[in-house]
Amino acid sequence: MDGIMQEKEGKRLLIEAYYNYGVMLLLLDRLIPSIARERMMVCYVRYKSAFGSDNTTHVAKMCKNTGLGNDKKGSIKIPEKYPMDYFGRFGVDRILIENLINALKDDDVYGQLSAYPNPQHRSVALANQAQIIFVLLGFTPRVLDRENAKMREISDKHFPDNFVIQIYQGYLVDITQYWDPFPAARQAIANNINSGSVKSHADKYSSGIKRCFDKLNNYLTDG
Numbered sequence: 001m002d003g004i005m006q007e008k009e010g011k012r013l014l015i016e017a018y019y020n021y022g023v024m025l026l027l028l029d030r031l032i033p034s035i036a037r038e039r040m041m042v043c044y045v046r047y048k049s050a051f052g053s054d055n056t057t058h059v060a061k062m063c064k065n066t067g068l069g070n071d072k073k074g075s076i077k078i079p080e081k082y083p084m085d086y087f088g089r090f091g092v093d094r095i096l097i098e099n100l101i102n103a104l105k106d107d108d109v110y111g112q113l114s115a116y117p118n119p120q121h122r123s124v125a126l127a128n129q130a131q132i133i134f135v136l137l138g139f140t141p142r143v144l145d146r147e148n149a150k151m152r153e154i155s156d157k158h159f160p161d162n163f164v165i166q167i168y169q170g171y172l173v174d175i176t177q178y179w180d181p182f183p184a185a186r187q188a189i190a191n192n193i194n195s196g197s198v199k200s201h202a203d204k205y206s207s208g209i210k211r212c213f214d215k216l217n218n219y220l221t222d223g
Contacts, residue, residue, distance in 0.1 A: 037063035101136050156192065176189060
């Protein structure tokens with residue numbers, strides 16, 4: 001495993017393997033309600049008479065209710081310290097996960113910074129890494145709980161001006177909600193995302209959009 005971590009492509013494949021695993025679990029929980037998952041498992045077991053087999057037991061464990069659902073207003077209700085308990089149902093090598101997180105924290109794994117030389121565009125350049133590191137942190141609650149310095153580095157590099165990110169093709173999460181129960185993560189993101197900074201970013205981007213429209217009008221003619 002150490003040899004793979006030394007190779008650029010091998011490291012990237014490991015990162016994406018665990019990221020895709022985490023995304024599949026998150027989307028399974030978000031898109032198929034727990035009651036539907038559990039009923040499908042019961043139907044399968046009754047049809048196959050396979051209750052008690054190792055594979056069936058593992059799948060049942062994965063499909064068990066996590067507490068995620070919708071509140072009365074229709075918005076997503078997130079259980080406390082979700083999805084750590086959910087991800088922890090099947091053991092992963094947490095030392096390896098922390099090594100992968102360190103690689104994302106310290107490096108430009110996908111080589112995007114050279115394409116975005118403007119410092120103001122850094123969060124755009126690292127947006128792909130940001131969504132990956134968010135998912136991988138779900139496997140390591142200890143980092144979110146107690147690693148203050150590491151979480152500050154992650155927040156300053158990947159989340160300096162964004163707190164609503166996509167985890168996969170349009171599926172969004174608000175990291176301030178997910179990280180609120182974790183002291184280190186909550187403090188790290190609060191340093192960057194507060195009412196003053198949000199207002200400042202909103203003013204900056206709204207004025208930037210106005211300038212874009214003004215420039216665009218110079219290239220448009222009626223008809």
